[in-house]
Amino acid sequence: MRDIHEVIDRRAVTTVFQPLVDLSSGALIGFEALTRGPAGTPWHTPDALFGAARAAGRETELDWVCRAMAFRTILAAGPDPALTWFVNMEPAAARIPCPPDLAGTIADAEHLRVVTEVTERSIGHDPAGLLAVTTGLRAGGRGIALDDVGADPGSLALMPFLHPDVVKLDMQLLREPDEPRTARVVAAVGAYAETSGAAVLAEGIETARQAMAARTMGATIGQGWHYGRPGPLPEHARAGAQLPFIEPPPLSTGTPFEIVSRRRPVTRTTKSLLMPMSRHLEALSGDGTEPPVLLACFQEARHFSAATAARFTRIAANSPLVAALGTDLGDEPAPGVHGASFSAADPLHGEWNVIVVGPHRAAALVARELPDDAPDRDRRFDFALTHDRALVLEAARALLPRLAPAPSTHLLLTRS
Structure with missing residues (x-):
């Protein structure tokens, strides 16, 4: 093949499958679908394939192609309806229509039991878009998995916003079980799984010892060479156990x-x-x-001072998601900071909110200005402060749908 355009135009990708098993019984739960480019070309590996598509401006179309080819292969096998299929998705692909030649396959796959995998990078890049996508997927009966948790510190803070059915532990954790960082990740994931009912999946299991380590980390599902390498879909595969989906997060109605x-x-x-x-x-x-994560409402752009912008820029350099909302604030009011503007008639115009959500802490200061004409420092507010994690998350989720994608960042796709 001559270039990446020809690969995409000819839909010249294939799908291999890796089994997912119940760690306590070894029973088959399902498979993860993994994309490969044409053998013998520079685009065979998924990272090379998507890197080239990104450079050509066709990564979202390629995402549709990969999912459709995975579904086509699954459907051709006449699969056991109890099997669960993990399929990667780039949420930005939902912003473009499905190519017409793939629409039939996508529709035919609606009855499959699918878990859509996303990474924490997609949450930090476009939180509003991702939440809209996952809400639609859940409405269609599909589950959500958050991939590579622990590979980036930001994944832990963003995890509760996505509210995944499955948390996939990054494989490096199994190779560093005694590291303090591993302990912090395992503790945060365990707390989320306990409160939500989500399943924990350990990737990269290559030995029986690592399988045991995965169980001590709270994983109930395993994936890796110990259970099977990626390859063609086995004939007559039957599910021996089923992955339950959890209740979606509560809808946030009202302002923080x-x-x-x-x-x-x-x-x-x-x-x-x-x-x-x-x-x-x-x-x-x-x-x-x-x-x-840091989310803040400033009422009006004049309250987002140069000093505040400098503070938020410093925080955004390390935080997975920082946002500032206010009248006349743009999509990126400071470098790396998501923004959102609203009118003076919007209920948020009267609110001063500061919301912090991390893997081990959560707090929200919410305030509403009283309608009087006091001098600036004497302006009066009714306020409440809470450290209740569920309540803080509910308040934070009320703001996420308003946020624009961060224009100064570019989502980096990685595929297994």
Whole structure:
């Protein structure tokens, strides 16, 4: 083949499958579909394939091609309906229509039991788009998996926003079981799995010893060469166990102040007294080896001062997601910072909110200004403060659908 355009135009990709097993019984649960480019070409490996497609501006079309080819191969095998199929997806592909020649295959696969895999990078790049995609997938009966958790510190903070049915531990954790970082990742994932009912999947298991280590890390599903290398789909594969899907996250109705004040006491104070609390929460975002998400509402762009922009830029350099919302704030009010603008009639216009969500901490300061004409430092607010993780997440989810993709970052795709 001459170039990546010909590979995509001819749909010249193939799918191999790797088994997923129940770690306690060894029973087959399903398979992960893995894409390969044409053998003997520079585009055989998935990273090379998608790297070339990205450079050519056709990565989202290639994503549609890969999923359709995976489904076509599965459907041709007449699969056991109890099998679960893990399939990678680039959420940006949902922003373009499915190519007409692939639409029939995509529709035919609707009855398959599919778990769509995404990475934490897609959450940090376009949180609103990803949440819309996953909501639609769940409505269609599909599960969601968060891949490579632990490979990047940001994945832990972003995990509860996606609310995945399956958390896939990065394979490096099995190779460093005694490292403090591994312990922190395992603790955060275990806490999420316990509260949500999600399953934990360990990747890269190559030995019985690693399988045992995976179980001590809380994994219930295993994947790796110990159970089978990627290859053609076996004939007459039957599921011996089934992966349950969990309840989707609760819908956030209202603004952060409305959400929190319904369940927490409200106190009245002035701007000058709120400032130290706000700065304290912002400081939490720049603290530690596992930086949290920071979401803030500033009412109007004039309150997002140059000093504040500099602070948020510093935090965004390490945080997986930083956002500032306010009237006349653009899509990127500071480098690396997501933005969102709203009108003076929007209920958010009256709110001053600072929300921090990390793997081991969560806090929200929510305030609403009273309608009077006091001097700036004496402006009065009703406010509430909460550290209840579920309540903080509900307030944060109310803001995510408003955020634009970060224009100064480019989503980096990786495929197994």
